[in-house]
Amino acid sequence: MQARERLPAKGERILSLRGVTKRFGAVSALTDIELDIHAGEVVALVGDNGAGKSTLVKVLAGVHQPTAGSIEYMGRPVTLDSPAKALEMGIATVFQDLALCENLDVVANLFLGHELSPWRLDEVQMEVRAWTLLKELAARIPSVREPIASLSGGQRQTVAIARSLLLDPRIIMLDEPTAALGVAQTAEVLNLIERVRDRGLGVIIISHNMEDVRAVADRIVVLRLGRNNGVFTPETSNQDLVAAITGATENSVSRRQGRLAAEAGGTTA
CATH class of the missing domain: 1.20.5 (Single alpha-helices involved in coiled-coils or other helix-helix interfaces)
Structure with a gap:
């Protein structure tokens, strides 16, 4: 695995997309997309169904490769040709389904596939690291030995985000992080997003909830029919x-x- 990029300074541009286009046969899902992500900011991607939000996230996650356009990461041109490449570079994604194993506890989910020892599980060290990270995030998890099945929706989202942070990313993308959550759980997740931003990461969230977007976003990027349709501040009117x-x-x-x-x-x- 290549050496991880240095930690960028707050406000420094991490990711830059220029003219990114993605076609599926005759259908153009994205056309000439322009997007910048800086360290220590939350960028909300909003748009109607079919606007291209999920396709754009999958391009950044290495699932889809753009048909045209360029992507720069830390000032250098890059090719995100696989999810492994995106993770290796420091772009982590938490999809809406979270991909958690409900029969395993919090520690096992955090380190699944990334155990500290390749030959022998170091349960003690993994538990210590899990508690340390969750405390840094002020996460409300009753026990790291609690099975995922017994956790609330907000707590599960917290575990999924914490798992991505263990990979030491520079950018984290969250797909509908507050969908189907109650008021208290939504507030918990929004607070967590702010703490992730305070760690100096660039955060991209996809959301249909404008109140949640206004609560945490520094910029709101609107996509319409696969194209950029404006960049707004949280103070922009609903109209x-x-x-x-x-x-x-x-x-x-x-x-x-x-x-x-x-x-x-x-x-x-």
């Missing part, structure tokens, strides 16, 4: 975000805001 995502300036959000503005004007008159 502008909905318009960028759907391509329609007239929608329920804009109509409601118009009614509220009209009512306010009538009250002050």
Whole structure:
């Protein structure tokens, strides 16, 4: 395995995509995508179903190879031709299904396939490392010997994220990290994302929940029909975000805001 890249300084550009295009036969899933990811920031990828979000993440994860365009990592051109290559370079992905083994405990899931000793499992050292990492993340896990099946959705997401951090990545991508979670579990995962950002990593999240996006994202990148359709801040109005995502300036959000503005004007008159 090649030596891992140095830890980038906060704000330094880690990843840069220029003109990335992905075609599946006659279908163009991505067209001329431009994207930059910096150390210590959370970038949210948002868009309607079929906008190209999952395809873009799979390109960055090495699952799909782009048809055209270039990718730079730490200032150098790279080819992400396999998931192993992406992991080796420091790009980790937590997909929505989490890929956890429910019959195994937290320690076993964290180190599955990456045991500390190739010939003999060092259970004590693995348990110590697991506790150390989970404490650094302020994770609410009752015990590292607890089976995954007994954990909540938020705790399972925490274990999946912690597992990716054991590989010492520079970028972590999270696919719908708060999907199907309750209010308390969602808050737990959002707090965890902030702590991962504070460790100096670049974080990419895919989410349909605009409130979650606003809570943690530093930038919001909108994809529409496989193309870039704007970069926004968390302070951007719902009307502008909905318009960028759907391509329609007239929608329920804009109509409601118009009614509220009209009512306010009538009250002050």
